[in-house]
Structures are given as structure tokens and as C-alpha cells.
Amino acid sequence: MKELLKVLVTGGAGFIGSHVTDLLLDQGYEVIVIDNLISGKLKNLHRDVVFYQTDILSQETEQIIKKEKPDYLVHTAAQISVAKSIESPINDANINIIGTMKLLDYANKYGIKKVIFSSSCAVYGETGDINIPINHKLAPLSFYGASKLTSEMYIQLYCKFYHLPYTILRYSNVYGPRQSSQGEGGVVTIFTNCYLSQKRPIIYGDGEQTRDFIFVKDVAMANLAALQTRNSVNSRIFNIGTGDKTSINKLTESLSKHFPDKLTPQYSPALDGDIRFSCLDIEDTIKNLNWRPSWSLKQGLEETLTYYQNEMRGNKDGK
Numbered sequence: 024m025k026e027l028l029k030v031l032v033t034g035g036a037g038f039i040g041s042h043v044t045d046l047l048l049d050q051g052y053e054v055i056v057i058d059n060l061i062s063g064k065l066k067n068l069h070r071d072v073v074f075y076q077t078d079i080l081s082q083e084t085e086q087i088i089k090k091e092k093p094d095y096l097v098h099t100a101a102q103i104s105v106a107k108s109i110e111s112p113i114n115d116a117n118i119n120i121i122g123t124m125k126l127l128d129y130a131n132k133y134g135i136k137k138v139i140f141s142s143s144c145a146v147y148g149e150t151g152d153i154n155i156p157i158n159h160k161l162a163p164l165s166f167y168g169a170s171k172l173t174s175e176m177y178i179q180l181y182c183k184f185y186h187l188p189y190t191i192l193r194y195s196n197v198y199g200p201r202q203s204s205q206g207e208g209g210v211v212t213i214f215t216n217c218y219l220s221q222k223r224p225i226i227y228g229d230g231e232q233t234r235d236f237i238f239v240k241d242v243a244m245a246n247l248a249a250l251q252t253r254n255s256v257n258s259r260i261f262n263i264g265t266g267d268k269t270s271i272n273k274l275t276e277s278l279s280k281h282f283p284d285k286l287t288p289q290y291s292p293a294l295d296g297d298i299r300f301s302c303l304d305i306e307d308t309i310k311n312l313n314w315r316p317s318w319s320l321k322q323g324l325e326e327t328l329t330y331y332q333n334e335m336r337g338n339k340d341g342k
């Protein structure tokens with residue numbers, strides 16, 4: 024009989040965590056979710072999930088892991104805002120570093136087989152106009168980037184000292200259904216909602232800054248691939264992006280095509296600390312993780328748009 028494997032997804036009511044959860048359930052895994060709903064939503068939760076509304080920093084988290092005995096931990100819960108990390112570095116470190124450490128400790132104590140961690144391209148900092156290879160120098164420009172990098176180091180040390188296998192996934196700018204308009208990659212959601220409510224989107228700077236937009240279902244697939252990799256590529260770090268650069272001007276153009284009123288963007292001065300270029304090199308990931316992105320930007324934007332159109336209709340109908 025096939026073994027039913029159990030996965031704990033922290034942050035499973037959030038944007039990326041809920042897509043990972045849906046995919047794992049679809050693949051026959053049992054999924055439990057821990058989320059304090061600070062930005063996650065109950066409506067994102069699949070009905071087959073076992074849900075605990077609690078903070079990863081709470082004592083209850085250890086009790087849940089002790090009782091549920093998950094086989095794997097997919098850790099997506101985090102303080103995700105760069106701006107908030109600068110306003111309150113201690114809060115960011117508490118959730119992102121201490122929260123991760125506590126989970127690593129429980130993972131080690133209660134026999135979790137592997138940890139999959141959601142990291143970020145923010146660990147690289149300003150890189151210039153290149154596709155950032157996985158071995159690029161690490162120089163975060165924010166406390167958020169620093170807390171992700173510190174967590175990565177703790178994960179590696181837990182592996183070294185306690186033999187806890189891991190996969191660290193450094194995401195580029197993730198977009199898709201269920202994303203809130205805050206956070207790292209919220210620009211697609213923000214602009215889509217602008218167009219849907221007939222407002223002109225605001226572009227900070229000249230719009231020629233580029234990003235590597237990866238669709239959330241591809242990110243969910245990368246988490247699944249990481250969970251299923253066998254020993255040879257266990258305990259490694261991978262870039263998860265598309266390797267394609269898209270300027271903010273180009274993104275606006277692609278989105279606006281879907282709307283009848285031709286709303287031109289407004290330009291505002293560039294934001295302090297905004298990175299000019301960000302694009303990940305994924306050659307090593309494709310070679311070693313048994314994963315490659317399969318959604319084009321066009322397909323991903325269409326799917327995202329349909330989701331927000333339905334949401335808007337639902338809200339209007341009072342659903």
C-alpha cells in the first residue's frame with residue numbers, strides 16, 4: 024500500500040503557501056497548515072487541509088508538530104515586506120529568523136525528513152543587469168534580505184550538525200491569483216486591480232527597471248520537486264525564476280491590452296532603495312532539480328486577470 028506522506032505547510036493560507044498546499048493535496052499528500060492569518064486568508068485554504076490558526080513563534084506550534092508528526096516541512100510563513108523590515112528590523116528578525124530556528128529545532132526533535140524553505144532573490148542585493156547565478160556574492164540591501172540569508176545559514180548549519188536535509192528555494196518576483204497587493208512581487212496584483220477599477224497605474228522611476236516574473240503555480244511545482252528530490256541533490260540552494268527580464272513598462276503594456284479603456288500609466292520619482300535589475304539564472308536549477316518553469320508571462324497574466332475579474336464580480340454580488 025502506498026505510504027500517505029504528511030506535509031506541514033507554514034503560511035499555507037497565504038499566496039504561495041496555499042498554491043503549494045493545493046498541489047500537494049492534488050498529488051496525494053496529507054497537508055496540515057499553520058498560519059496566524061496576519062496576511063493569509065481562510066478562503067485560500069483547501070477544504071481537505073487540517074488547519075491550525077497559530078503563530079509559528081507560539082508554544083502551540085511545537086505541540087502541533089509533536090502530535091501531527093509531519094514527514095516534511097514546507098516553510099513559507101514570513102514577514103514579507105521589505106519596507107516593514109526597515110521600519111521594524113526586530114519584528115522581521117523575530118518572525119523570519121527566530122521563527123525559522125524554532126521550526127528547525129522542532130523538525131530535528133520530531134523527526135521531520137526534510138525542510139523546504141522559501142527564500143528570496145533579496146539575498147543578492149544590487150547585481151547589475153545580469154542573470155544572477157546561484158553562486159553570486161550575497162549582499163542584501165534590507166533587513167528582510169538579511170533575515171532570509173540568516174535563515175538560510177541556520178538551515179545549512181542544522182543540516183551540518185543535526186543532519187536535517189533541506190532545499191532552499193530563492194524566488195524571483197512571484198505573481199498570480201491570491202497575491203495581496205503588499206509584498207515583494209505585488210506589482211502585477213496592484214496594476215491588475217488598477218485597470219479593473221479604471222485607475223491609472225503608478226510607475227515609480229522610468230519603468231525601464233526589470234524583474235523576473237515567475238507564476239505562482241511554477242513556484243508550487245518547484246516546492247513539490249524539492250520535496251521529491253532524492254539524496255544526490257538534497258540540501259542545496261536553487262534559484263526559482265524564469266531567467267527572462269521584463270521591464271515594468273512592458274508589464275504594464277501586456278496587462279493594459281486586456282482592457283478596453285487605454286489607461287496610460289502615471290510616472291512618479293523612483294523609490295529609494297528600489298533595485299534596478301533583478302533576474303535569476305536558472306540553469307543549475309533546470310539541471311539539478313527536475314523542474315523548469317512552464318507558464319509563459321502571457322498565460323500567467325491571463326490566469327491572474329481572470330481570477331481578479333471573478334473576485335470583483337463575487338464582491339459585487341456580495342459573495
Ligand SMILES: NC(=O)c1ccc[n+]([C@@H]2O[C@H](COP(=O)([O-])OP(=O)(O)OC[C@H]3O[C@@H](n4cnc5c(N)ncnc54)[C@H](O)[C@@H]3O)[C@@H](O)[C@H]2O)c1
Pocket residue numbers: 033034035036037038039040057058059060061062063064077078079080098099100101102103118122141142143144193194195196197198202203206207208209
Ligand atoms: N511573493 C513573492 O514574490 C516572494 C518572493 C520571494 C520570496 N517570497 C517568500 O515566499 C514566502 C511566501 O510569501 P507570500 O508572497 O505567499 O506571502 P503571504 O503573506 O501571502 O504568505 C505568508 C503567510 O504566512 C503567514 N504568516 C506570517 N507570519 C506568520 C507567523 N508568525 N506565524 C504563522 N503564520 C504567519 C501569513 O498569514 C501568510 O498566510 C515568504 O517566505 C516570502 O518571504 C515571496
